[in-house]
Amino acid sequence: xxxxxxxxxxxxxxxxxxxxxxxxKAFFAxxxxxxxxxxxxxxxxLLQKGSVYSTSTTFVFKxxxxxxxxxxxxxxxxxxxxxxxxxxSFHGDVVLMLYVMGMGRFFTVVAALDTxxxxxxxxxxxxxxxxxxxxxxxxxxxxxxxxxxGSLSMSSFFSEGNTLTLAGASGALIVxxxxxxxxxxxxxxxxxxxxxxxxxxxxxxxxxxxxxDHSGPDLALIELGAFYKLFFYAAxxxxxxxxxxxxxxxxxxxxxxxxxxxxxxxxGVIESIMARFKMNLVPKFILTSFxxxxxxxxxxxxxxx
Amino acid sequence: xxxxxxxxLVLILLTVLLSLGSTRLVALVRIMALQGVLVSLTPLLLKxxxxxxxxxxxxxxxxxxxxxxxxxxxxxxxxxSVSIQREIEPFVGYHASILMGLIFLLSAVxxxxxxxxxxxxxxxxxxxxxxxxxxxxxFLMLAxxxxxxxxxxxxxxxxxxxLIGNALSQHHSLYIVEFGVLLDLLVAxxxxxxxLTNINHAFDDVDTTLLGQLKD
Numbered sequence: 259x260x261x262x263x264x265x266x267x268x269x270x271x272x273x274x275x276x277x278x279x280x281x282x283k284a285f286f287a288x289x290x291x292x293x294x295x296x297x298x299x300x301x302x303x304l305l306q307k308g309s310v311y312s313t314s315t316t317f318v319f320k321x322x323x324x325x326x327x328x329x330x331x332x333x334x335x336x337x338x339x340x341x342x343x344x345x346x347s348f349h350g351d352v353v354l355m356l357y358v359m360g361m362g363r364f365f366t367v368v369a370a371l372d373t374x375x376x377x378x379x380x381x382x383x384x385x386x387x388x389x390x391x392x393x394x395x396x397x398x399x400x401x402x403x404x405x406x407x408g409s410l411s412m413s414s415f416f417s418e419g420n421t422l423t424l425a426g427a428s429g430a431l432i433v434x435x436x437x438x439x440x441x442x443x444x445x446x447x448x449x450x451x452x453x454x455x456x457x458x459x460x461x462x463x464x465x466x467x468x469x470x471d472h473s474g475p476d477l478a479l480i481e482l483g484a485f486y487k488l489f490f491y492a493a494x495x496x497x498x499x500x501x502x503x504x505x506x507x508x509x510x511x512x513x514x515x516x517x518x519x520x521x522x523x524x525x526g527v528i529e530s531i532m533a534r535f536k537m538n539l540v541p542k543f544i545l546t547s548f549x550x551x552x553x554x555x556x557x558x559x560x561x562x563x
Numbered sequence: 564x565x566x567x568x569x570x571x572l573v574l575i576l577l578t579v580l581l582s583l584g585s586t587r588l589v590a591l592v593r594i595m596a597l598q599g600v601l602v603s604l605t606p607l608l609l610k611x612x613x614x615x616x617x618x619x620x621x622x623x624x625x626x627x628x629x630x631x632x633x634x635x636x637x638x639x640x641x642x643x644s645v646s647i648q649r650e651i652e653p654f655v656g657y658h659a660s661i662l663m664g665l666i667f668l669l670s671a672v673x674x675x676x677x678x679x680x681x682x683x684x685x686x687x688x689x690x691x692x693x694x695x696x697x698x699x700x701x702f703l704m705l706a707x708x709x710x711x712x713x714x715x716x717x718x719x720x721x722x723x724x725x726l727i728g729n730a731l732s733q734h735h736s737l738y739i740v741e742f743g744v745l746l747d748l749l750v751a752x753x754x755x756x757x758x759l760t761n762i763n764h765a766f767d768d769v770d771t772t773l774l775g776q777l778k779d
């Protein structure tokens with residue numbers, strides 16, 4: 259029951275949080291900013307429109323948004339929100355989750371290439387290159403979690419007994435993991451300093467340029483998928499922060515969703531105080547996150563077990 | 564309960580890693596300030612060190628002020644006065660430097676495991692951290708061209724030595740020696756400031772490799 263409830267809440271609330279990022283950015287700029295529910299309005303507006311398809315595109319182009327949306331929702335089914343058991347779980351489901359997201363990316367890329375626009379091809383190359391590097395980090399973290407908890411499923415990472423949190427026995431390592439995961443979050447969801455979601459110049463885009471030709475409901479699906487992806491990473495980080503062991507599961511869930519705003523605020527703050535990196539500095543940024551994850555793995559060989 | 568000592572040590576490792584990858588000198592100095600604060604907080608969290616006497620308190624406060632405020636402030640002033648912002652074309656590139664950090668940590672873990680020192684409970688991580696910091700400091704001194712970065716490497720080396728002292732010592736007795744080293748370091752930073760200005764005057768740059776061109 260609690261698992262269903264939290265999943266539904268997550269699916270419904272995911273578009274709310276990017277509004278927080280916009281509010282934080284507006285606060286730093288001294289503006290009022292768009293309303294918190296702006297992303298819901300955008301989705302509603304897009305869903306009411308029709309789609310435009312170029313005559314040069316094939317069925318691949320129409321497939322892209324649907325598959326990438328499904329690939330963004332699927333990992334959430336395996337996610338144990340606030341320590342509740344996830345809907346599905348089996349040994350090794352984390353690997354599946356990561357590769358399902360990889361498949362979503364693949365279809366976005368293929369759909370973008372299908373338009374034969376040179377800008378989109380450039381965006382694809384960047385997106386694929388950076389997420390290949392980010393995968394290194396994710397797997398370094400998985401190796402660490404496997405060493406610490408002896409299992410490879412999301413819900414057993416965060417179930418009772420396995421305390422992969424800051425307060426747990428190996429809390430010091432989790433500090434490294436949280437920093438590394440946050441860097442991956444910024445990379446995978448194309449936020450500043452890796453990519454600027456607010457840019458208007460195609461030459462500097464990474465993610466935005468791949469979805470230039472999508473319109474209407476297709477664009478809505480892509481946007482919603484992007485919100486879910488960001489939500490997944492943010493939830494992962496929050497789950498590492500504290501064990502959520504309040505007596506009532508409903509309280510836990512509320513607490514969890516309030517804490518989530520923290521991650522989004524952090525993203526907003528970073529977006530306000532940092533400029534984006536030059537393209538050639540991005541690999542260094544991602545490499546740093548990998549080394550952080552690997553630092554943690556190495557330390558388990560020494561003393562922190 | 565959160566083990567604050569381990570968290571601080573891991574944060575020190577984080578600063579070591581960031582210092583290997585940072586291109587901007589001001590950012591590098593800030594990272595060093597953070598590392599200085601973290602390093603001088605470590606003895607407070609060790610069992611049997613604590614705030615035993617007034618002398619110890621004065622020592623910790625002085626340590627924190629010098630490592631966390633005084634030296635970084637002087638370095639920032641040096642960076643501002645010669646108006647250089649980043650280290651371009653180091654001897655060893657940044658990606659390679661980051662990977663070197665990984666290798667240093669790996670060898671530090673193996674070293675600590677095979678040394679079989681009879682360390683007190685929970686001190687092994689300090690030793691790992693200390694060896695990594697020292698190796699990285701040495702590496703920064705070798706791999707970078709600018710005088711400021713080299714001094715920062717020296718600073719990091721000293722931080723590592725201080726951590727080793729923490730790991731091995733049981734009492735405050737060692738701190739007198741440490742304090743001497745710290746004063747040395749302070750003088751070194753001052754001298755660096757003077758040299759930096761002079762190199763800058765002579766060559767319009769602060770690249771130490773240019774000193775090889777000097778003739779009578």
